[in-house]
Amino acid sequence: MADVYYFVSDLHVGGDEQLEQVDFLDELLAFLDALEERDEDAELIINGDAFGLWEFTEVEGPEKFDALLERYPELFEQFERTGREIEITLIPGNHDYELAAYPEYVERLAEYNVTLEQTVSIERPVGESLVHVEHGMQEDPNNRIPDFGNPYANPPGYFVNRQITSRAGQLSGRGKYNWLKDIQAVTPMTEIPDWLISNYFYREMSSWLRFSVVPFLLLFNVGVLYVALFALDWFDVWSLPLTLVEELLGSFGPAGRLVELVLGVNLVIIVLLLAISVPLAVFVWDARRTLRRFGLVRSPTDREPVEKYLGRARDVFASEPRVAVYVYGHTHRPSATEVDGRLVVNTGTWLKRLQRVDPLLGVLPPVYYASYQLNYFRLSAADDGDVLVEYEVIEKRDPDDETLLQRLLTRSPRRRRELPDRTVVNRPRERDSQLDESEGTE
Secondary structure: OOOEEEEEOOOOEOOOHHHHOOOOHHHHHHHHHHHHHOOOOEEEEEEOOOEOOOOOOOOOOOHHHHHHHHHOHHHHHHHHHHHHHOEEEEEOOOOOHHHHOOHHHHHHHHOOOOEEOOOOEEEEEEOOEEEEEEOOHHHOOOOOOOOOOOOOOOOHHHHHHHHOHHHHHHHHHHOOOOOHHHHHHOOOHHHHHHHHHHHHHHHHOOHHHHHHHHHHHHOHHHHHHHHHHHHHHHOOOOOHHHHHHHHHHHOOOHHHHHHHHHHHHHHHHHHHHHHHHHHHHHHHHHHHHHHHHOOOOOOOOOOOHHHHHHHHHHHHHHHOOOEEEEEEOOOOOOEEEEEOOEEEEEOOOOOOEEEEEOOOOOOOOOEEEEEOOEEEEEEEEOOOOOEEEEEEEEOOOOOOOOOHHHHHHOOOOOOOOOOOOEEEEOOHHHHHHHHHHHHHOO
């Protein structure tokens, strides 16, 4: 076994039409080339979703491998070169689950010095400890493979992906901007409706229509206050505030009268919304209940998604005390979380990452800022037998493809919390003694 392990996941290389585009291909090739040049006894492990096989709809089975070879020859050539110097291992994720279902994939990948492990999880020794590796889809009800290895045992997510993600790749080029292909970067999937509305409003809507409705949407919140003042005056409770507002707006001449007109229109809209609010609320409540039943919307009582994976890690730690690090991917959120003296690592994704930002004023659609966080983890044994976990980010410039209106209406999002550059996990005997000490002090 190797002395050093590198981990990446969720590359999602491949798919129909616009999904063929790999924004980080140059960085991936450079990363593989750098591993080739390092003088290490190393193994690269791609823990799931190396390829977007679900995203192919025009070819089936192992023919998808031929499509990958045709579209990304330089990637497989680099695999072949890097694989001469270090081991390259990959395990299936949900998006490339077919890797587990056809023996041909093992043979075809071996031609490029890539070892395919057709299993849910693998383990590797690191010093006196073990690292447990899986993709994570088995903890996701919508993407859990019910009969692993059966090519026809596809979860609900497979059918959703075929109808939504793959179709988006085929249609993306028809938009004014090529944005629809980024649907695979939207997580969780419950964000997709808001994301679609956002891109329609800011990118696809006719310019004259968009800039006609922006003033009304910007002043909608102010319009709610205006409705309250109007109601106070209507019922002869307190007329002074409305009078002052009208005098203030009048002092600004035509501009003030225009604002008053916008507020008047919003007044009518709000009254109409109030009139239908009760039946609308009943409809929304019933629709959300139905979506929760199908697992498409989380209930307020549901555990946070990360908790499922931490629970799975605890089960692995309990069943095998030598496991010091549990590695998974799938959720596209890189993290390193300490659990009972051990470490749970999420390897993130190399796809675009979309961060939702709500506008500062009004009821305008949210803006989704795009960025990259190309990352990998390096695991090795320290001199004293502990496990050293190092986190590296490969720099890539953010797309900066937000429109001027999007930037004017929002503040640029803060960078997500960076992970520690290095974390040390104690070897088994030290962990056990620390746990004994902590239990003795309770």
